[in-house]
Amino acid sequence: MSRNGAVSEVLRFGVPRGGRIEGPANEFLSSCGLRVRRESDRQLTATVSGLAGVTVILQRQRDIMTQVADGRVDIGICGLDTVHEHGVEGSDLVVLYPDLGFSYSRLSVEVPDSWIDVSTLADLSDVAAGLREAGQELRVATSFPNLARRFFYEKGITHFALVPTEGGVEAAPSVGFADCVVDLVSTGVTLRENHLKVLRNGVILESVACLVGNRRSLNASAEKREITRHILELIEARLRAQDYFSVTANLRGESELEVARALLAAPATRGMRGPTVSRVFTGAELDGAAAEPHWFAATIIVGAHTLQPAIDHLRAVGGSGMSVVPVRYLFDAHSHAFEGALRVLGLHR
Amino acid sequence: MERRPVERVRGTQDLWPAEARQLHAVRRRLERAFAHAGYRPVDVPVLEPAELHLRKSGLEIISKLYAFDDLGGRRLCLRPELTASVVRAFVAQPAARLPAKVYSSGPVFRYERPSKGRYRQFTQAGVELIGASGPLADAEAIGLAADALTGLGLRDFRVVVGHVGILSELLSKLGLSGRLRAQLMDSLEPARRHGLAAVRAGLRELDPELFEPQPATAADAPAPPEGPPEGPPEGPPEARAGQVRVATAGLLGQLGADSLGRRSESEVVERLLRKLEPEASRRAADRALDFIAALGAVRGAPDEALAAGRRLLREYGLEAAPLEGLEETVGLLDGFGVDLDHLQIDLGLSRGLQYYTGMVFEIDHGGLGTESQLCGGGRYDDLFRALGGRTPLAALGFAFGVERVRLALVAEGVKLDAAPVADVLVVPAGAAQAGYAGRVAKAIRQAGRRADLDVTGRSLRAALAYADREGYPAVAVVGAAEAEAGTVRLRDMVAGIERTAPLGAAGGLWADAAGEDGA
Numbered sequence: 001m002s003r004n005g006a007v008s009e010v011l012r013f014g015v016p017r018g019g020r021i022e023g024p025a026n027e028f029l030s031s032c033g034l035r036v037r038r039e040s041d042r043q044l045t046a047t048v049s050g051l052a053g054v055t056v057i058l059q060r061q062r063d064i065m066t067q068v069a070d071g072r073v074d075i076g077i078c079g080l081d082t083v084h085e086h087g088v089e090g091s092d093l094v095v096l097y098p099d100l101g102f103s104y105s106r107l108s109v110e111v112p113d114s115w116i117d118v119s120t121l122a123d124l125s126d127v128a129a130g131l132r133e134a135g136q137e138l139r140v141a142t143s144f145p146n147l148a149r150r151f152f153y154e155k156g157i158t159h160f161a162l163v164p165t166e167g168g169v170e171a172a173p174s175v176g177f178a179d180c181v182v183d184l185v186s187t188g189v190t191l192r193e194n195h196l197k198v199l200r201n202g203v204i205l206e207s208v209a210c211l212v213g214n215r216r217s218l219n220a221s222a223e224k225r226e227i228t229r230h231i232l233e234l235i236e237a238r239l240r241a242q243d244y245f246s247v248t249a250n251l252r253g254e255s256e257l258e259v260a261r262a263l264l265a266a267p268a269t270r271g272m273r274g275p276t277v278s279r280v281f282t283g284a285e286l287d288g289a290a291a292e293p294h295w296f297a298a299t300i301i302v303g304a305h306t307l308q309p310a311i312d313h314l315r316a317v318g319g320s321g322m323s324v325v326p327v328r329y330l331f332d333a334h335s336h337a338f339e340g341a342l343r344v345l346g347l348h349r
Numbered sequence: 350m351e352r353r354p355v356e357r358v359r360g361t362q363d364l365w366p367a368e369a370r371q372l373h374a375v376r377r378r379l380e381r382a383f384a385h386a387g388y389r390p391v392d393v394p395v396l397e398p399a400e401l402h403l404r405k406s407g408l409e410i411i412s413k414l415y416a417f418d419d420l421g422g423r424r425l426c427l428r429p430e431l432t433a434s435v436v437r438a439f440v441a442q443p444a445a446r447l448p449a450k451v452y453s454s455g456p457v458f459r460y461e462r463p464s465k466g467r468y469r470q471f472t473q474a475g476v477e478l479i480g481a482s483g484p485l486a487d488a489e490a491i492g493l494a495a496d497a498l499t500g501l502g503l504r505d506f507r508v509v510v511g512h513v514g515i516l517s518e519l520l521s522k523l524g525l526s527g528r529l530r531a532q533l534m535d536s537l538e539p540a541r542r543h544g545l546a547a548v549r550a551g552l553r554e555l556d557p558e559l560f561e562p563q564p565a566t567a568a569d570a571p572a573p574p575e576g577p578p579e580g581p582p583e584g585p586p587e588a589r590a591g592q593v594r595v596a597t598a599g600l601l602g603q604l605g606a607d608s609l610g611r612r613s614e615s616e617v618v619e620r621l622l623r624k625l626e627p628e629a630s631r632r633a634a635d636r637a638l639d640f641i642a643a644l645g646a647v648r649g650a651p652d653e654a655l656a657a658g659r660r661l662l663r664e665y666g667l668e669a670a671p672l673e674g675l676e677e678t679v680g681l682l683d684g685f686g687v688d689l690d691h692l693q694i695d696l697g698l699s700r701g702l703q704y705y706t707g708m709v710f711e712i713d714h715g716g717l718g719t720e721s722q723l724c725g726g727g728r729y730d731d732l733f734r735a736l737g738g739r740t741p742l743a744a745l746g747f748a749f750g751v752e753r754v755r756l757a758l759v760a761e762g763v764k765l766d767a768a769p770v771a772d773v774l775v776v777p778a779g780a781a782q783a784g785y786a787g788r789v790a791k792a793i794r795q796a797g798r799r800a801d802l803d804v805t806g807r808s809l810r811a812a813l814a815y816a817d818r819e820g821y822p823a824v825a826v827v828g829a830a831e832a833e834a835g836t837v838r839l840r841d842m843v844a845g846i847e848r849t850a851p852l853g854a855a856g857g858l859w860a861d862a863a864g865e866d867g868a
Binding site for chain 2: 089090112113114115116117118119120121122123125126127129130131136153154155156158159173174176179195200201
């Protein structure tokens with residue numbers, strides 16, 4: 001306990017500030033029950049409600065990456081594109097959870113719409129060769145020079161010049177300081193606004209927000225691992241729950257077993273393990289009327305895509321008053337996410 | 350911040366004397382073999398403009414290049430091999446005499462996946478023979494490489510000779526684009542290692558339109574048109590082409606003149622027209638791939654392989670000249686003393702470097718596992734021009750991987766330079782003799798013997814134990830008596846005999862051992 005009664009800092013957690021990733025990252029953490037609370041908008045550190053010992057460091061994702069790699073921050077959220085562009089082979093940065101389910105985008109090679117003869121990398125390679133014969137180089141605007149260069153080399157395109165650009169990359173061809181672009185595409189709106197198109201085989205990387213950590217600092221501290229486990233469990237349970245609903249229906253039957261049998265007869269109403277069935281007591285029964293057959297409430301967990309088939313089958317076997325509630329968390333017998341993280345850290349037995 | 354040890358860069362080696370001395374010995378003896386054949390040393394920089402290797406090296410090299418921007422913003426690289434540097438240097442030497450026979454050696458760098466015998470920094474030692482064409486020059490290079498290994502005492506190696514000019518002749522006859530030609534030249538080795546389907550998949554990855562998946566069975570496939578497949582792809586029928594030109598020009602006009610960037614309207618339209626008629630390119634590529642598979646199957650003992658190669662060339666209507674050249678080279682190699690049982694012809698050999706134009710060769714060693722290649726080389730008649738030379742210039746060369754040669758020698762149990770650290774350890778008996786001990790060491794060194802001066806100040810007993818443990822053949826103990834008399838007293842650590850000589854005649858202490866002159 002520190003002087004002011006708060007638990008002292010155990011884990012430093014980097015959360016993106018600025019850029020397209022900031023909003024989705026905060027929404028995601030809130031939906032996981034990990035709301036980031038800061039005193040004011042200008043504060044660069046924050047806490048997580050309900051999770052003692054965590055200091056949230058609010059930074060640009062590029063800085064989160066380098067600080068996690070250095071061990072000054074223990075875990076953090078950033079895009080896979082940032083990890084691959086700025087990651088260093090053999091560093092202590094590891095990806096603890098590779099897909100947080102937001103900030104999806106594709107790092108892509110884009111060329112002007114008007115290049116109607118160019119739709120593949122082979123075409124672009126020919127264009128580069130043509131420019132080279134004329135004593136010029138294909139100019140590629142990008143803020144991902146490492147990934148762009150590596151990709152072009154791998155594909156045998158060796159004659160190009162990178163034009164390092166921060167922001168507004170996609171305007172480069174129309175402004176005239178580049179011939180084509182390597183940039184992230186998420187909705188494609190910017191792409192269309194700038195009269196660009198993605199090459200058919202021009203996707204360099206499918207990116208998504210991920211959770212990274214510092215191998216050395218997590219390996220050294222069981223306390224840090226414990227808080228990381230807590231965070232990963234919530235993330236995993238929340239992500240898994242997004243696809244599920246809890247459905248409760250009222251049914252008539254002779255016994256719990258009979259009702260269960262009716263539901264187990266169709267795949268859509270089997271639930272994850274099977275239905276939970278319990279007696280429902282009507283007012284008439286309490287008044288002494290012998291209600292035969294009885295009423296039962298059956299609860300099942302169904303996937304989003306089987307919700308309608310489940311409702312249909314419940315109706316077919318006499319179900320009524322069906323209530324559907326989204327599942328907020330779905331925990332398994334053990335945390336696959338944390339086991340995966342331990343494996344990445346080299347600690348899984 | 351904790352002070353953890355600074356780690357060695359992945360894929361590099363720290364060599365301590367036991368191994369470093371072996372490596373130096375191998376490198377020195379390879380260089381000596383080159384010098385004996387009339388080659389002269391050149392030294393070229395480790396740092397080069399990245400452009401040097403981007404121009405003509407091919408994917409195998411470029412994708413592994415250590416390239417970076419220096420503080421002045423230049424794009425540089427650590428050299429991945431020696432040949433391009435030597436040829437670049439030669440282009441800058443307008444007055445150089447021909448033929449130029451030169452050798453060089455030193456570290457080269459490639460971003461490899463490190464494994465046994467494969468490092469990110471390794472040592473090459475090789476020669477370039479610039480300004481010479483023909484089978485005699487080819488045989489001289491191969492013969493010299495084989496000789497250098499034999500001179501080191503290596504026996505279990507195999508020379509494999511091929512010729513990349515055969516495939517490049519077919520590809521240029523097929524009229525394929527420069528980019529596709531380069532890609533197909535690079536697929537000779539992958540075709541054999543991973544199969545034609547894998548090569549096709551690689552081609553499709555870059556060009557999914559030209560190499561779209563073909564119908565599964567032969568029956569479903571459209572019958573190939575009759576007629577010879579050679580010759581450039583035919584243009585589309587003129588009338589249709591004219592219509593497309595007008596239509597696309599109109600379309601592009603609507604988009605605005607500057608929307609094409611630096612490309613011209615006619616360039617875009619003409620490329621589009623060619624793309625609309627992919628059949629000819631597709632047929633040519635198929636023909637090339639069939640030929641690549643057939644070439645890869647031509648390997649074995651020189652006589653049979655050359656006969657099989659001639660049949661294949663006839664079948665494809667290609668010139669027999671490259672094979673005749675190879676045959677002559679093989680004949681000459683017999684005269685160079687290369688054991689023909691250890692010689693193989695392999696027309697699927699390509700070396701993964703794009704600057705080769707003719708004969709190529711490799712030397713493998715049986716005892717090295719997967720990283721078995723000791724030496725590689727070949728003819729690169731276009732490189733001089735590609736690097737800015739005004740005329741084409743016939744040239745060839747090869748390089749050894751020095752670390753691999755050392756591993757091969759170790760695998761064969763060949764003893765490498767096991768000489769002791771020094772001939773004598775000079776030990777001052779006390780601090781008062783330190784000055785005189787220095788003079789003793791100097792006198793012994795001037796007499797041509799290696800003298801190691803003990804500077805630790807340890808006791809005589811400890812110094813003798815150390816000399817014994819480290820295998821010094823002799824110790825010169827410098828006591829007050831020696832300093833007074835101006836003499837050197839030498840104790841033979843093996844025989845236990847002591848001998849004394851005046852300082853000026855220290856060399857005489859080894860006089861009767863002249864029979865086994867080590868240094």
